[in-house]
Amino acid sequence: MPRRPQTAAAAPPPARKVPLRKLLRAASVACGVQFGWALQLSLLTPYVQELGIPHAFASLVWLCGPLSGLLVQPLVGHLSDRIAPAASPLGRRRPFIAAGAASIAAAVLTVGFSADLGRLFGDDITPGSTRLGAICVYLVGFWLLDVGNNATQGPCRAFLADLTARMKNDPRRTRIANAYFSLFMALGNILGYATGAYSGWYRIFPFTVTPSCGISCANLKSAFLLDILILVVTTYITVASVQEPQSFGSDEAEHPSTEQEAFLWELFGSFRYFTLPVWMVLIVTALTWIGWFPFILFDTDWMGREIYRGSPENPDETQKYHDGVQMGSLGLMLNSVVLGFTSVVLEKLCRKWGAGLVWGVSNIVMALCFVAMLVITYVAKNMDYPPSGVPPTGIVVASIVVFTILGAPLAITYSIPYAMAASRVENLGLGQGLAMGILNLAIVIPQVIVSLGSGPWDQLFGGGNAPAFAVAAGASFIGGLVAILGLPRARIASSRRGGRTGAQR
Numbered sequence: 001m002p003r004r005p006q007t008a009a010a011a012p013p014p015a016r017k018v019p020l021r022k023l024l025r026a027a028s029v030a031c032g033v034q035f036g037w038a039l040q041l042s043l044l045t046p047y048v049q050e051l052g053i054p055h056a057f058a059s060l061v062w063l064c065g066p067l068s069g070l071l072v073q074p075l076v077g078h079l080s081d082r083i084a085p086a087a088s089p090l091g092r093r094r095p096f097i098a099a100g101a102a103s104i105a106a107a108v109l110t111v112g113f114s115a116d117l118g119r120l121f122g123d124d125i126t127p128g129s130t131r132l133g134a135i136c137v138y139l140v141g142f143w144l145l146d147v148g149n150n151a152t153q154g155p156c157r158a159f160l161a162d163l164t165a166r167m168k169n170d171p172r173r174t175r176i177a178n179a180y181f182s183l184f185m186a187l188g189n190i191l192g193y194a195t196g197a198y199s200g201w202y203r204i205f206p207f208t209v210t211p212s213c214g215i216s217c218a219n220l221k222s223a224f225l226l227d228i229l230i231l232v233v234t235t236y237i238t239v240a241s242v243q244e245p246q247s248f249g250s251d252e253a254e255h256p257s258t259e260q261e262a263f264l265w266e267l268f269g270s271f272r273y274f275t276l277p278v279w280m281v282l283i284v285t286a287l288t289w290i291g292w293f294p295f296i297l298f299d300t301d302w303m304g305r306e307i308y309r310g311s312p313e314n315p316d317e318t319q320k321y322h323d324g325v326q327m328g329s330l331g332l333m334l335n336s337v338v339l340g341f342t343s344v345v346l347e348k349l350c351r352k353w354g355a356g357l358v359w360g361v362s363n364i365v366m367a368l369c370f371v372a373m374l375v376i377t378y379v380a381k382n383m384d385y386p387p388s389g390v391p392p393t394g395i396v397v398a399s400i401v402v403f404t405i406l407g408a409p410l411a412i413t414y415s416i417p418y419a420m421a422a423s424r425v426e427n428l429g430l431g432q433g434l435a436m437g438i439l440n441l442a443i444v445i446p447q448v449i450v451s452l453g454s455g456p457w458d459q460l461f462g463g464g465n466a467p468a469f470a471v472a473a474g475a476s477f478i479g480g481l482v483a484i485l486g487l488p489r490a491r492i493a494s495s496r497r498g499g500r501t502g503a504q505r
Contacts, residue, residue, distance in 0.1 A: 018163045023177045025161055026242045028116045029097060030184035031191075032234035033152050036108055036227040038192025038336070040145065042110070042300045042329045043220050046321065049301075049312040051138060052116070052130030062297055064143040066447035072147050073154040073440040076100075080155050093159040096503040100152030101235040105228045107148055110141030112224040112273065119212035134212075150440070156238070157436045158179065164240075175350060175419045177342050179344030181413040184234075186340030186407075190333055191230065196222045197329035198321075216322055271438075278424050280486040285417045285442040287479030291366050291389070292413065293450040294468035297402070298327030302465045306377045307391050307399055320389055327396060330357050331403030339414075346415055356487025359416045362409035363480030370473035371407075377466045421485075437461045 008022050080092045105232055110117075118134025119125055160177040195201075201222035202209050208218035208225075272284075303324040304310045310321025349358050421439045450468070 006451070013374075015122035017173070020176065020312055022242050023163060023173075024158065024180050025237055026163060027156070027180040027184050027238075028176065029152065029156055029234045029238035030181050031188040032101065032227075032231035033149060033156075034185040034188025035103065035192040035195075035230050036104055036145070036224070037149060038189045038332070039196055039220070039223050039227060039403075041109075041296055042196040042325070042332055043075065045141070045297060045301050046304060046312055046325050047217070047220055048135070048138060050318075051118075051134050052132075053135060058297075058301075060451060061139065062141065063448065063451045064139070066444035066451060068143060068150055070441065070444045070448070072445075073436065074438060076151050077154050077436050080158060088153050091243070093155040093162065096358065097152055097156040097159070098235060098239050100148045100150075100155070101149030101231055103144055103151060107141045107230060108224040108227055109147035111138055111145060113174070113213075113223040114138040114141060115213045116210055119210075123212070126214045127318075141390055154436050154440060157418055157422075159238075159242075161436070164422070169276075172347065173353070173420050175355070175415070178415045178419040179346050180420075182343040182346070182411050183340055186336050186343055188230075189336030189339060192223075192227070193329045193333035193336055195226060196319055197326050197333060201328055207279070228439050245500075259353075267440050273389055274386045275424070277487070278421075279423065280482070281417060282439070282442040283419045284363075284479050284483045284487065285439060286446050287475050287482065288363055288366075288413055288417070289443045290446040290450060291363070291370070291472040291479065292410075292474030293447050294472040295370070295406070296463070297450070298465040298468060299332060300325045302373070303328030303331070303399060303467075306465060307395060309382055309385065309389065328403070331400040332402040335407035335410065337413040342408045342411035345413065345438065346411060350416070355416050356483050358479045359412055359487065360483030360485075362412040363476045363483060366406065366409045367473045367480065369402050369406050370469045370476065372398075373469050374466055376402070377450070377469075413432070426496065437455040441481060 032184045045058055045062075049058055051173075054060065075157050080096050105498070114134045115123075115125075115131065117137045118131045121133030123129075123131040123133040147424075157178075160181060161174065164174045194481040199219060200217035202215050203220070205222040205225065208221040209215065211219075213221060304312075304321040305324070308320045308324030308327070309317070310319070310324055311317040346358070368471050376395060376398050380391065383392065383395070385391060417439060418436070421436065450471075
């Protein structure tokens with residue numbers, strides 16, 4: 001079980017700071033992982049509907065991610081905490097990062113070639129038909145992709161926490177490390193969404209067009225091949241160029257318990273040691289992700305259906321739908337530009353206003369953006385489009401502006417919760433890998449709820465995406481209020497003072 005802090009311990013010699021350039025290299029794998037994640041977010045919900053899964057059930061496909069994350073990331077974090085640095089030539093985090101990246105590469109190949117493999121299993125490739133073989137292959141690849149994402153990002157976050165945990169009273173360095181991670185995620189998003197928005201990849205890679213895989217499918221397949229290249233390069237930079245420290249502060253590998261407890265018992269047993277600030281971080285994280293997940297599921301689908309009035313199920317409306325998906329990908333690319341800029345200035349904002357206030361305000365901005373999407377949906381629904389079917393420029397511009405603004409709160413979501421969790425668990429005797437896994441529970445449990453409920457909830461109100469966005473707006477606003485009131489500035493500023501003080505908060 002996690003131990004309470006020991007007060008009677010000899011003071012260790014001062015640790016040397018890890019250079020910022022090493023933190024930058026350690027975080028670089030986030031670019032490769034997020035490149036694939038951006039493709040997954042922008043292209044796979046439309047793609048799975050092309051394979052024949054109805055819109056009402058498309059969200060259920062995304063259950064793979066949170067269900068795998070519910071167990072995989074805490075388990076991987078727990079196992080990496082228990083590996084002694086000398087037991088592996090790559091240390092204890094980097095083997096999991098490399099294995100997760102290999103899983104992602106295998107998964108994107110499976111997803112990208114699912115239509116071709118489905119044809120081998122006897123699928124009818126007539127447009128509009130349901131391809132059961134391709135759907136089964138896709139689900140296997142999608143599940144493996146989310147397992148790989150969770151197996152990579154959790155240890156990478158813990159790796160950064162290990163590198164910064166050596167400086168016991170330097171929360172600023174922890175925030176900088178997570179800002180670097182967020183910055184590389186932004187770069188991966190920009191590259192991924194730009195790749196998804198480009199419709200000419202099939203010309204560059206003509207071999208991707210097959211009888212069972214048309215132009216849109218070939219573009220997706222080509223994008224995933226590029227993802228593998230970027231993933232290999234960034235994983236190599238992280239794994240080969242940064243050595244893990246030999247001491248990690250609060251560390252199960254350094255201080256093994258006399259009894260090896262069952263993983264789940266240790267995971268849930270650690271909850272009893274959480275202080276109120278830790279619980280507040282978990283609560284705000286959960287509310288934040290209830291807000292984000294409907295947007296993540298249906299952002300480009302919303303653009304294709306609600307704004308461009310297309311449908312992946314109706315062959316006559318497929319082109320309009322794909323035009324909307326590509327425009328949505330462009331909006332998400334601009335979103336990522338704002339995400340990257342926000343990551344650069346985030347540390348200054350936190351020092352000036354406090355991390356809790358910054359987080360709370362960002363959630364309220366999220367809520368306002370989701371309300372704006374509801375307004376745009378209503379206006380587009382009641383507006384007469386020209387005979388060409390192209391939506392008015394003002395509607396498209398307004399939609400892209402909302403997508404772009406959401407990049408700022410997304411940068412905060414990718415950074416502040418992890419920095420807060422890393423700072424607050426240091427005095428509770430938890431390894432950083434397990435701590436990141438516990439934070440992940442506050443992310444994936446809301447995702448399970450949204451995945452199960454959003455499709456039927458949307459169908460209850462006519463089949464559009466607006467009802468899910470209404471829930472997102474409410475959850476984001478409540479999360480913002482809880483962050484502002486429950487994570488006051490003074491408490492955050494002293495979040496990593498001495499262990500005894502931390503245990504009392």
